Amino acid sequence: MSIALLITAVALQAAAAVGALWRGAWARGLLAGGVVAQGAALASRGLAIGAFPVTSKLESFAALGLALALVALASWRGERHYTVPFVLLAACTSAAALLFPQAVRYPPPLMQTIWYPLHVPLAFGAYALWAAAAAAALAWWRDRDGAWLARLDRFALQGFGLWSLSMICGGIWGVVAWGAYFLWDPKVIWSVLLWLHYASFLHLRLTPSLAGRAWVRPALAGLGLVWVAVAYVGTAFFFGGSSHAF
Amino acid sequence: MPSDGRTPPRWWLLLRSQGLGLLCGQLAVLLLGLGSVVLAATREGASAAVQLDDLRAFFAPPSAWHLWLYLLIVVLVVYGLNTALCTWHSTLRKWRSGQRSPSAHAPAVLHLAFLVALVAHLIGGLGGGEQPPLVLTTTAWTRLDPQRRARLLTLQLDHHPDGSLRQARARLALAEGSAGREVELRYNQPVVLGAGTRLLLLAGVFQQPGLPPEIALRVREAPGTPWALAAALLLLVGLGLLHRRWWA
Numbered sequence: 001m002s003i004a005l006l007i008t009a010v011a012l013q014a015a016a017a018v019g020a021l022w023r024g025a026w027a028r029g030l031l032a033g034g035v036v037a038q039g040a041a042l043a044s045r046g047l048a049i050g051a052f053p054v055t056s057k058l059e060s061f062a063a064l065g066l067a068l069a070l071v072a073l074a075s076w077r078g079e080r081h082y083t084v085p086f087v088l089l090a091a092c093t094s095a096a097a098l099l100f101p102q103a104v105r106y107p108p109p110l111m112q113t114i115w116y117p118l119h120v121p122l123a124f125g126a127y128a129l130w131a132a133a134a135a136a137a138l139a140w141w142r143d144r145d146g147a148w149l150a151r152l153d154r155f156a157l158q159g160f161g162l163w164s165l166s167m168i169c170g171g172i173w174g175v176v177a178w179g180a181y182f183l184w185d186p187k188v189i190w191s192v193l194l195w196l197h198y199a200s201f202l203h204l205r206l207t208p209s210l211a212g213r214a215w216v217r218p219a220l221a222g223l224g225l226v227w228v229a230v231a232y233v234g235t236a237f238f239f240g241g242s243s244h245a246f
Numbered sequence: 247m248p249s250d251g252r253t254p255p256r257w258w259l260l261l262r263s264q265g266l267g268l269l270c271g272q273l274a275v276l277l278l279g280l281g282s283v284v285l286a287a288t289r290e291g292a293s294a295a296v297q298l299d300d301l302r303a304f305f306a307p308p309s310a311w312h313l314w315l316y317l318l319i320v321v322l323v324v325y326g327l328n329t330a331l332c333t334w335h336s337t338l339r340k341w342r343s344g345q346r347s348p349s350a351h352a353p354a355v356l357h358l359a360f361l362v363a364l365v366a367h368l369i370g371g372l373g374g375g376e377q378p379p380l381v382l383t384t385t386a387w388t389r390l391d392p393q394r395r396a397r398l399l400t401l402q403l404d405h406h407p408d409g410s411l412r413q414a415r416a417r418l419a420l421a422e423g424s425a426g427r428e429v430e431l432r433y434n435q436p437v438v439l440g441a442g443t444r445l446l447l448l449a450g451v452f453q454q455p456g457l458p459p460e461i462a463l464r465v466r467e468a469p470g471t472p473w474a475l476a477a478a479l480l481l482l483v484g485l486g487l488l489h490r491r492w493w494a
Contacts, residue, residue, distance in 0.1 A: 050406070106406035109433035112413050158492055161485050168478045176434045179445045179466035180298040180374070181474045182367060186282045193278040199360075200271030207264045227275075239286040 002048070003102055005041035006062055006094065009034045013069055013091035020083040028076050031087060035073055038066045038094060048104050052117035055107040057100040057236075060120075064232070065094030067124040071132050075155075081142045086135040115173035122166035123191075127228050129159035130198070134225035137218035149214060152221050153205060160198045167191060186239035190231035197224055262331035270325035274318060281314040299470065301371030326364050333357040352487035359480035366477055370470020379449045379462040382418065390446070390465050395421045399428065401451060401459035414451045416461050431461070442471040 012034030019027025042062055046053040053059040068090035077083055133155035140148035170191070171181035182188060201224065204210055204217050260266060285293050292311040295303040304312045337354045345351075382388050382398040389395050399417040406412045416431045429437045429446075437446035450462035 106408060106410050106412070109411055109413050113434040115434075154492075154494070161488070161492055164481050164485055168481060171474060171478060173434070175442075175445070175468070175471055175474075176436055177447075178298065179376070179436065179447050179464060179468055180370070181471065182299040182370070184285060184293075184296050184299070186286055189278050189282040189285070193275050193282075196271050196278070197275050200268050200275070203264055203268055203271075207268060209265050227279075230279075235282070239282065240289075 002041040002044040003098070005037045005044065006097060009038035009041060009065075009069075010091055010095045010098070012037060013065070013087060013094055017084055017087040017091055020080055020087055023078050023080060027083075027087075028073065031069060031073050031076075034091075034094075035066065035069050038062065038069065042066060045104075049106055051107045051111065052120075054117070054120040054124075055111055056105055058097045058102060061093055061097035061100065063121065064124045064127060065090050065097060067121070067128040068093055068131055071125075071128040075132055075151075077139075079139050079143075082135045082139040082148075085138060086132060089131055089135075110177045113173055113176065115169045115176070119166050119169040119173055122162050122169060126159040126163035126166060127232060129155045129162065130221075130224055130228055133159065133221040137221040140214075140218045144214075146214075149217060152217060153202075156198055156201050156221060156224070160195075160202060163191075163195060163198065167195060186235035187231065190227070190235050194224075194227055194231055197227055261328060262335055263328075264332065267325065267328045267332060270321050270328060273321045274325060277314050277318040277321060281318065284311055284314055299367065299370050299374060301368075322364060326361055329357050329360060349487045349490060352484050352491075355480055355487060356484035359477050359484055362473060362480060363477035366470040366473035368470075369473055370468060373469040374467055376464055376466040379464050381460050382416075382463050383460045384458045387421070388463075390463075393423055396446075396463070397421075398459065398461055401453060401461060403451060403453060411451070414448060414461075416448060416451070431463075442475065443467065443469045445471075 012030050016027045016031035016034060019030055042053045042059065045059055045062075049055060054063045068086070072083070072086045072090055133152045136148045136152040136155060139145075140152065170188075174181045174183065174188075182192075197220075201217070201220050204220065210216055285296065288294075288311050292309045293303075295306070297303065301315075304315050308316075333354045337351060340350055380388050380390065382396055384398045384400075387395045387397045397419045399419055401417075402415040404412045404414070413432060418429050418431055418437070420427055420429050420437070431437055431446065431448050433448050436448070438444075439446070445464075445466045445468055447464040447466060448461060449464045452460040452462075
């Protein structure tokens with residue numbers, strides 16, 4: 001049931017990305033349909049495992065796809081250079097969920113805490129907002145409109161706020177579960193790295209020596225998305241030995 | 247600190263320049279990225295002793311593999327100094343110009359949170375530690391440290407429909423000197439001692455038919471925890487004060 005809903009969501013998101021190429025207002029409706037289907041898929045999965053559904057790679061990618069689609073929906077623009085890559089990223093992330101085992105797996109005892117379902121969705125919200133910042137950077141490279149820089153700054157700040165809250169929840173979970181708010185673990189190291197990257201980013205606009213170099217913020221927003229990809233996918237699949245499965 | 251009325255020296259201006267802060271931030275990003283790769287590659291070798299948030303293992307003995315961390319410490323010291331000076335200078339300037347609203351000082355609160363977090367990592371990394379896990383049973387007392395002993399009273403296990411463990415609830419008798427009390431221990435619910443600087447953590451449960459139940463207990467020294475909590479609270483306050491800019 002939840003897999004059929006997830007496939008429907010992916011199809012709707014992909015159709016929305018194609019629709020956005022023609023700047024069709026109906027494309028936003030397709031994306032909204034995809035968000036509803038994906039939300040239903042995750043709710044159904046949550047009922048099946050009796051826990052907040054971010055306990056496996058399938059659920060994790062589906063939840064991140066939903067976060068991306070939600071932010072894309074909320075920040076929808078007629079400008080295709082912003083919308084198309086962003087919605088496509090949401091569709092690809094959601095589709096990636098289907099590559100992982102679909103069997104229901106119950107979460108282990110260490111995931112039985114309120115801090116976990118707070119920590120992960122906040123992190124995914126931050127990832128989605130930083131992806132929006134990178135998409136706004138792409139749009140700025142295209143038309144050099146200062147409004148994109150303002151949007152980019154706002155997305156980066158909002159993502160930083162959510163990421164900080166996520167790190168607080170993750171740190172508290174770390175203390176109650178492992179006795180340490182920080183671990184020398186690839187995922188945790190990259191979490192700190194992301195915080196520092198975007199903390200630096202937020203100071204760019206205020207740095208006198210960078211006045212007149214507008215390209216720096218879009219460039220670092222793009223680099224930030226690369227760091228997000230490494231933090232989310234790279235540390236789970238290529239570093240080995242992480243306490244985080246994803 | 248250079249006195250008012252004179253042009254400050256160049257080194258002073260550099261030390262409290264935002265450009266230096268940006269440079270330190272991006273250098274820290276690169277060194278952490280490099281460090282994550284090195285740690286993963288040397289997990290069975292030079293970094294085998296690195297556990298949890300420990301910093302001492304990087305120096306016992308020093309290794310060329312850990313050069314990234316030594317450089318990171320230097321960068322973070324400069325970063326911390328730069329943040330402290332910039333924050334002081336900016337707060338003073340705002341105060342003198344009559345900006346008294348709390349939201350005007352949100353960045354200063356966030357910077358303070360960052361500095362306290364650095365202190366937490368230093369204290370936790372140098373002062374934290376733990377011994378091998380202890381086994382607690384219902385049949386005998388186990389000494390946790392010179393002042394404390396513990397004994398398992400009851401163990402209740404809750405399972406998922408597929409038989410896998412969902413949660414464990416252990417009741418312990420904890421004797422501290424001549425006083426005693428009962429405490430409950432679960433996964434994600436440690437017993438907190440000493441304002442959070444010492445934690446008793448559930449590390450495993452063993453229940454076999456016909457045998458007394460046992461649990462594995464980790465006794466962890468975590469002196470950085472109160473500092474980290476202070477940093478988290480400051481971060482929350484700073485983000486709260488900043489909320490209008492979130493939507494601006």
